[in-house]
Amino acid sequence: MTQSADDIDDSSAPLIEHLKELRSRVIWALAAYIAAVCLVFPFANQVFNFLSFPVCNALAKRGQECGLIMIRLQEGFFVSVNIAFFGGLVVAFPIIAFQLWRFVAPGLYRSEKSAFLPFLIASPVMFFLGAAFSYYVVLPIAFDFFLTFQQAQNAPPSPQVGEVVDRAAHAGIVFQGSAQEYLGLTMKFIMAFGLCFQLPVLLTLMGKAGIISSAGLVSVRKYAIVAILALSAVATPPDMMSQVILFGAVYPLYEVSIFLIRRIEKRREAELRAEGLWFEDEEIGTDVTDSAKR
Numbered sequence: 001m002t003q004s005a006d007d008i009d010d011s012s013a014p015l016i017e018h019l020k021e022l023r024s025r026v027i028w029a030l031a032a033y034i035a036a037v038c039l040v041f042p043f044a045n046q047v048f049n050f051l052s053f054p055v056c057n058a059l060a061k062r063g064q065e066c067g068l069i070m071i072r073l074q075e076g077f078f079v080s081v082n083i084a085f086f087g088g089l090v091v092a093f094p095i096i097a098f099q100l101w102r103f104v105a106p107g108l109y110r111s112e113k114s115a116f117l118p119f120l121i122a123s124p125v126m127f128f129l130g131a132a133f134s135y136y137v138v139l140p141i142a143f144d145f146f147l148t149f150q151q152a153q154n155a156p157p158s159p160q161v162g163e164v165v166d167r168a169a170h171a172g173i174v175f176q177g178s179a180q181e182y183l184g185l186t187m188k189f190i191m192a193f194g195l196c197f198q199l200p201v202l203l204t205l206m207g208k209a210g211i212i213s214s215a216g217l218v219s220v221r222k223y224a225i226v227a228i229l230a231l232s233a234v235a236t237p238p239d240m241m242s243q244v245i246l247f248g249a250v251y252p253l254y255e256v257s258i259f260l261i262r263r264i265e266k267r268r269e270a271e272l273r274a275e276g277l278w279f280e281d282e283e284i285g286t287d288v289t290d291s292a293k294r
Helices: 015-051 053-061 075-107 110-147 179-196 199-208 214-219 221-235 240-274 281-293
Strands: none
Touching: 015 053, 015 075, 015 179, 053 110, 075 110, 075 179, 110 179, 110 199, 110 240, 179 221, 179 240, 199 240, 214 221, 214 240, 221 240
């Protein structure tokens, strides 16, 4: 099936024009990101307070005050800078994605545009779903688990006159976290889950392009399980619980991808059957055998 000339946008510009267009889109994306960083920086404390709710709630359950410390003098400044960089990317992403779309769209068929645009919209949606799942579900569970390893200080009782006390005191283990270390851990969780939730978007897009199939994903399911476990071990802190939670969130998305690709394949088959262009493997094999006999 060939596309007519009317289905293609007029985009026969020479290479130098494409490079100029790319430079223009990159400049607009960078300008949007820098502006977003400057916009987020004054609100860094409010963003940090929001990100600290999971650990503060976990500490409140134990009757402890929520206080993070600055180990280095400049740590507070760099915490604000990191929040500004991270938040600026989130705020500027719609503009960055729009500039990417404006650069790529002229080279696509109209049918390809209609196929690609939903995935471009679904990508930030899935990222925010993953980030929300991490913030509201995973982080409270993880921090509550980490804080169980605290140990209250035990001092020996004061000896009475003539009494010998052989019990020694042991040191207390109390959470006094660094603000920058806590921010790094929290952002790592959020980024890991946000990126892993892109799995169905990526696989479905590849399935729609015909690069992979639902049968192929089913055949490599056991390898996918091992790969997701390895990814969970790399993307999360070195504790088994976080890895299990990430695996439990990502693997169902793999199965969802198989379901979505299977629906795409059925829709494609129905369209080809309606046009009389669909041939079963058995029919092709029979035709080849008959031709050989003749």
